[in-house]
Amino acid sequence: MSAAEPSTALGRTVTVRTALREPRQFSREVLAGLVTTLALVPEVISFSIVAGVDPMVSLVASIVLAITMSILGGRPGVITAAAGSVALVIAPLVHQHGVQYVLPAVILAGVVQIVFGFAGLARLMRFIPRSVMTGFVNALGVLIFTAQVPHVLNVPWLAYVLFALTFAIIFVVPRFTKAVPSPLIAIVVVTAIVIVAHLVVPNVADEGPLTGKLPGITPLLVPLDLTTLRLIWPTALSVAFVGLMETLLTAKLVDEITDTPSHKGRESWALGISNLLAGFYGGIAGCAMIGQTLLNVKTGGARTRISTTVAGVFLLALVTGLSPIMGQIPMVALAAVMMVVAVTTVDWHSVKPSTLRRMPVPETIVMGVTIAVVVITSNLAYGVIVGVVLAMVLFARRVAHVISVDRALAAGAAAVTYTVTGPLFFGSSNDLVDRFDYAQDPTIVTIDLTRAQIWDASTVAALDAIETKYRDHGATVTIEGLDERSRGFHRRLTGHFDG
Numbered sequence: 001m002s003a004a005e006p007s008t009a010l011g012r013t014v015t016v017r018t019a020l021r022e023p024r025q026f027s028r029e030v031l032a033g034l035v036t037t038l039a040l041v042p043e044v045i046s047f048s049i050v051a052g053v054d055p056m057v058s059l060v061a062s063i064v065l066a067i068t069m070s071i072l073g074g075r076p077g078v079i080t081a082a083a084g085s086v087a088l089v090i091a092p093l094v095h096q097h098g099v100q101y102v103l104p105a106v107i108l109a110g111v112v113q114i115v116f117g118f119a120g121l122a123r124l125m126r127f128i129p130r131s132v133m134t135g136f137v138n139a140l141g142v143l144i145f146t147a148q149v150p151h152v153l154n155v156p157w158l159a160y161v162l163f164a165l166t167f168a169i170i171f172v173v174p175r176f177t178k179a180v181p182s183p184l185i186a187i188v189v190v191t192a193i194v195i196v197a198h199l200v201v202p203n204v205a206d207e208g209p210l211t212g213k214l215p216g217i218t219p220l221l222v223p224l225d226l227t228t229l230r231l232i233w234p235t236a237l238s239v240a241f242v243g244l245m246e247t248l249l250t251a252k253l254v255d256e257i258t259d260t261p262s263h264k265g266r267e268s269w270a271l272g273i274s275n276l277l278a279g280f281y282g283g284i285a286g287c288a289m290i291g292q293t294l295l296n297v298k299t300g301g302a303r304t305r306i307s308t309t310v311a312g313v314f315l316l317a318l319v320t321g322l323s324p325i326m327g328q329i330p331m332v333a334l335a336a337v338m339m340v341v342a343v344t345t346v347d348w349h350s351v352k353p354s355t356l357r358r359m360p361v362p363e364t365i366v367m368g369v370t371i372a373v374v375v376i377t378s379n380l381a382y383g384v385i386v387g388v389v390l391a392m393v394l395f396a397r398r399v400a401h402v403i404s405v406d407r408a409l410a411a412g413a414a415a416v417t418y419t420v421t422g423p424l425f426f427g428s429s430n431d432l433v434d435r436f437d438y439a440q441d442p443t444i445v446t447i448d449l450t451r452a453q454i455w456d457a458s459t460v461a462a463l464d465a466i467e468t469k470y471r472d473h474g475a476t477v478t479i480e481g482l483d484e485r486s487r488g489f490h491r492r493l494t495g496h497f498d499g
Contacts, residue, residue, distance in 0.1 A: 004377060005240045014303040020415065025303075027179065033310030034302025035184035036079055040292050040311070041318065041326060041332055044082050044146075045207040051087035052094035053284055055207070056215055058082035058492050059319050063284025066312030068274040074266030075251035076305045077258070080274065081300065082286040090284065093235040096319030099283075100221035100231055106279035108236035109227075110272040116382060117269025125248050125264055131363040132387035133285055135370025139383055142375055148335035148342070149461050155410045159201040162190050166336035181300050183337040188382075190333040191325075208394035214320065218283040240272075240379045243287035249384065250288035254297055259497045290380070295341045320341030362394040400427035403452070405435040410499075415444035419452040426458035433465050460493040463494045464488045 019025045048058035062081035069080040072411065093101055116122065152163055194201060204210075222228050251262045275285040296302045296311070313363035318326045349355055356364055366387055374383030403422030410416065418436060422428060436445075447466070454460060467477045482490060 032302035048085040061278040071271035074263030105232040109239035110276035112240035113272030122264035135367040139374035145342035151335040208322040390427035424459040429459040454486040
């Protein structure tokens with residue numbers, strides 16, 4: 001999506017060009033990028049500890065990812081950095097074999113993502129049903145909220161005062177002005193109070209060391225041979241597909257928030273290129289940061305690449321020149337900001353009793369299972385996979401019972417016609433054989449499929465079995481009414497299932 005490609009804000013079209021020409025929108029983009037960066041830092045540091053790598057590795061990789069995706073990505077507004085889902089996948093490799101295998105794993109993951117994007121496989125996102133997306137969004141809100149809880153437990157009483165002050169600023173300031181995001185004002189004010197008053201409360205520096213030095217090019221410390229490939233390929237594929245899934249789901253979520261489309265294929269191969277660059281200069285992979293993206297787009301009102309570019313550049317400035325100040329930001333302030341994001345992320349309408357009573361039970365079950373799996377595993381990808389599979393099973397079960405078979409005897413009972421209505425596939429055609437009266441029917445049988453369609457080999461096999469049963473009873477069967485696609489499909493497969 002180029003600078004001229006639109007997104008919407010407040011009911012009007014917004015592009016990079018229009019944002020640059022309009023001070024109000026431009027300031028909204030810049031300020032959204034700033035506050036998003038501040039909320040990004042502690043999570044990136046925490047995830048680096050989970051992955052078993054140096055915090056500066058994840059921070060520098062996040063700079064590369066944010067800036068590269070701002071240039072190449074297919075969905076403006078999405079914040080990309082070293083994410084927790086990727087850290088969880090990489091952690092076992094680091095703990096079992098060492099950090100030196102991360103680079104080749106990231107390289108392979110990046111290549112897979114590039115191939116995925118150019119092959120057009122991102123279109124598979126259309127098969128994720130709304131119930132799974134709703135469960136995904138609601139579970140995301142729960143995860144974001146619960147991830148902040150440890151930062152407000154067992155802390156000095158002064159931290160709770162700062163925590164409450166942050167909330168007060170976030171909710172009160174918008175009543176007077178919306179020119180500057182209230183979360184940014186809250187973080188700046190609370191941090192200033194801590195610095196001026198010399199208050200001792202848990203801060204960003206407590207999450208990991210901030211040296212302010214860039215690590216440089218990541219050295220390749222293992223040979224690129226089959227032994228290395230055998231070690232890294234499971235992790236690489238997991239990194240690739242978990243990253244793709246979270247990134248594409250985030251892009252789809254932003255599409256809905258902004259009422260604008262995005263290029264999912266471009267988002268996929270751009271993520272692959274970004275991970276290759278982040279691997280070589282930084283050392284770890286990443287993907288879309290859903291919570292920070294919502295903070296950027298939904299809370300901050302950002303709509304263009306300006307916000308994400310600012311986020312990447314500001315993160316670079318924080319890491320290299322402002323790390324002492326960044327380290328003093330109270331964790332309770334950032335926790336309060338993210339808790340507000342979490343509460344606004346949940347689709348509360350979807351869980352209202354009145355909505356649940358109207359929704360079909362299978363849809364509610366899919367949403368509930370998606371939420372449960374995500375919350376239990378703390379992995380959004382697992383929840384989506386389980387939700388999609390469950391939705392497919394329930395859909396197949398539902399569709400399997402929508403076909404009907406009507407029997408009509410001709411005058412004089414010399415012939416019989418069976419009219420089949422509905423989609424014929426493995427779920428609905430397996431019991432099709434039992435819908436016919438082989439012993440009592442006359443010797444001339446017509447099966448009318450004008451109102452049906454053949455969708456798989458199971459249906460052709462079922463029709464062959466019906467013809468065989470009638471042949472054993474001395475009857476002849478004529479199949480008519482097939483549309484052109486079904487006729488060609490039937491002609492190609494019929495008679496090839498025995499021997």
